[in-house]
Amino acid sequence: MTDDRPVFQTMKTWRAVRAFTEEAVWRDDLQHLLRAARWAPSAGNRRIHKFVVVDERELIEKIRDVAPGMLGHPTAIIVICTDKDKAIVEGVKLALDTTTWIDVGAAAQNIILAAHELGLGACPLTSFSRAGVRALLRMPGRLEPEYIVQLGHRVPETRVMRAGVSLRLPIEEISFWGAFPEET
Amino acid sequence: MSEHIALTEADALELLAYLTASADISLFEPELYGPFRLIDAASHVAGYVLSHDPGDRRAFWEALKTEIDQKKVWLMWDRPGFRQFLAEMPGKVAGELARAGQAPAAEAA
Numbered sequence: 001m002t003d004d005r006p007v008f009q010t011m012k013t014w015r016a017v018r019a020f021t022e023e024a025v026w027r028d029d030l031q032h033l034l035r036a037a038r039w040a041p042s043a044g045n046r047r048i049h050k051f052v053v054v055d056e057r058e059l060i061e062k063i064r065d066v067a068p069g070m071l072g073h074p075t076a077i078i079v080i081c082t083d084k085d086k087a088i089v090e091g092v093k094l095a096l097d098t099t100t101w102i103d104v105g106a107a108a109q110n111i112i113l114a115a116h117e118l119g120l121g122a123c124p125l126t127s128f129s130r131a132g133v134r135a136l137l138r139m140p141g142r143l144e145p146e147y148i149v150q151l152g153h154r155v156p157e158t159r160v161m162r163a164g165v166s167l168r169l170p171i172e173e174i175s176f177w178g179a180f181p182e183e184t
Numbered sequence: 185m186s187e188h189i190a191l192t193e194a195d196a197l198e199l200l201a202y203l204t205a206s207a208d209i210s211l212f213e214p215e216l217y218g219p220f221r222l223i224d225a226a227s228h229v230a231g232y233v234l235s236h237d238p239g240d241r242r243a244f245w246e247a248l249k250t251e252i253d254q255k256k257v258w259l260m261w262d263r264p265g266f267r268q269f270l271a272e273m274p275g276k277v278a279g280e281l282a283r284a285g286q287a288p289a290a291e292a293a
Contacts, residue, residue, distance in 0.1 A: 161258075
């Protein structure tokens with residue numbers, strides 16, 4: 001069965017983790033995650049993104065205050081940023097070129113799957129105030145925070161759900177094969 | 185209802201950061217995230233109250249916060265359930281207001 005292969009198992013068993021223990025994430029593990037981000041595709045190999053790692057509890061809690069989407073208390077975060085100076089050097093038109101955001105997503109997914117493989121919980125986060133995060137991290141003006149990956153050791157969660165609610169859409173509902181029929 | 189402090193200035197500053205950040209991102213986030221931020225802010229308020237010992241009203245605040253934190257995430261996978269939860273919550277809070285003798289109708293009388 002294809003689903004038994006390790007990479008499929010990693011993808012299939014990953015869940016967004018929003019409840020974390022207080023146990024810190026090892027810096028070795030964070031280094032592994034940065035390597036995973038670096039392995040992600042980059043349009044035209046322009047590599048215009050930077051990764052800011054934060055593992056100080058108090059600083060993360062302050063960032064949480066300006067990040068309404070951070071529902072739990074992660075013990076580490078990785079902020080994926082666009083380096084606008086590097087973008088200029090590479091001739092990237094940030095206002096028009098959507099591949100830069102696609103690259104952010106690819107790097108984030110690599111981090112999330114690698115975290116799961118390392119036994120860590122992870123959760124994507126885009127619901128945060130860019131201005132707030134910039135101010136708290138004293139980011140240079142060339143960096144634009146785009147996406148945060150929350151990390152930590154998961155607390156087993158019991159989801160309260162109404163009966164009959166399904167979390168997965170059927171493949172048939174989300175996919176199509178070949179050309180669509182001609183409109184009559 | 186007791187007169188004890190429910191929110192310190194430090195708490196208020198945290199809440200202010202949360203609310204202003206929510207206002208900022210609500211400009212571009214999906215419409216339903218606005219109600220989500222408000223109900224999540226209600227959970228924050230309950231958390232602050234609980235951290236300052238609400239005494240004999242602890243059970244109400246704990247139950248409120250627990251229910252919000254369990255059901256707010258329905259936004260992600262059960263939108264009808266999320267809407268129903270939002271519709272029911274004000275009635276529960278108003279019931280507590282009435283029990284505390286603070287309901288607008290009681291004040292008017």
